[in-house]
Amino acid sequence: GAVVSQHPSWVICKSGTSVKIECRSLDFQATTMFWYRQFPKQSLMLMATSNEGSKATYEQGVEKDKFLINHASLTLSTLTVTSAHPEDSSFYICSVSDSLGLAGKREQYFGPGTRLTVT
Amino acid sequence: AQSVAQPEDQVNVAEGNPLTVKCTYSVSGNPYLFWYVQYPNRGLQFLLKYITGDNLVKGSYGFEAEFNKSQTSFHLKKPSALVSDSALYFCAVRDITRGSARQLTFGSGTQLTVLP
Numbered sequence: 001g002a003v004v005s006q007h008p009s010w011v012i013c014k015s016g017t018s019v020k021i022e023c024r025s026l027d028f029q030a031t032t033m034f035w036y037r038q039f040p041k042q043s044l045m046l047m048a049t050s051n052e053g054s055k056a057t058y059e060q061g062v063e064k065d066k067f068l069i070n071h072a073s074l075t076l077s078t079l080t081v082t083s084a085h086p087e088d089s090s091f092y093i094c095s096v097s098d099s100l101g102l103a104g105k106r107e108q109y110f111g112p113g114t115r116l117t118v119t
Numbered sequence: 120a121q122s123v124a125q126p127e128d129q130v131n132v133a134e135g136n137p138l139t140v141k142c143t144y145s146v147s148g149n150p151y152l153f154w155y156v157q158y159p160n161r162g163l164q165f166l167l168k169y170i171t172g173d174n175l176v177k178g179s180y181g182f183e184a185e186f187n188k189s190q191t192s193f194h195l196k197k198p199s200a201l202v203s204d205s206a207l208y209f210c211a212v213r214d215i216t217r218g219s220a221r222q223l224t225f226g227s228g229t230q231l232t233v234l235p
Binding site for chain 2: 004006034041042043044046049091093095107108109110111112113115
C-alpha cells in the first residue's frame with residue numbers, strides 16, 4: 001500500500017496562533033486526500049475532502065475559514081488550523097486515495113497522525 | 120445514510136483464546152466493509168476488507184472477518200489472540216449506490232485487551 005507521512009507528529013502551540021500540518025504521499029499519486037480529527041477514545045470524524053488542484057469540500061459543522069486545506073500537488077496536502085484554541089486540541093489524521101477504478105473500491109491509506117495541543 | 124455500530128467499547132480476552140470484535144452496518148446500497156487497527160498515538164493500519172465474493176475474508180496478522188448480509192454484520196475474528204493484538208479496532212463502511220461512492224464511515228471503535 002501507499003506510504004503516507006505527516007509532519008509534525010506532535011505540536012504544541014499557544015492559543016491564538018496558527019499551525020500547519022503536512023500530509024505527504026511518498027509513493028502514490030493522491031488525487032484525493034481526506035482530513036480526519038479524532039478525540040481521545042473516539043472515532044475518526046471526517047473534516048474535509050480535497051481533490052488535487054481544487055477547493056476542499058468540508059463536512060457539515062467544520063469551519064472552512066478555520067481549517068484551511070491546500071492540496072496543490074498529488075503528493076502534498078496541508079491543513080492549517082488558524083487562530084487555534086484549546087478545544088482544537090486533537091489528533092489529526094490524513095488519508096489518501098487515488099482515482100483508479102470504481103470509486104467505492106479505491107483504497108484509502110492513512111497517515112500516522114499529528115497530535116495538536118493548544119495551550 | 121450509512122452507519123456503523125460497534126456495540127462493545129471494550130473487549131477483554133485471554134491470550135491464546137479466540138477473539139471476536141463485533142460490527143454491524145447500515146447502508147442503502149451495497150456495502151464495502153473494512154477493518155482497521157490503531158495503536159496509541161498512531162494512524163490507522165488496514166487489516167482487511169470485503170468488496171464482493173467469499174463472505175469470509177482473511178487479512179493481516181491472522182485476522183479474518185465474516186460478511187453476513189442477512190444480519191448486516193462484519194465481525195472481526197482471530198482464532199488465537201496475542202498480547203500484541205491489544206489495540207483499538209475500527210470497523211468502517213462505504214456505501215456503493217448506483218455507481219457512486221460515499222466516504223468511509225467509521226464505527227466508534229472497540230478497545231481490545233489481550234491478557235497474558
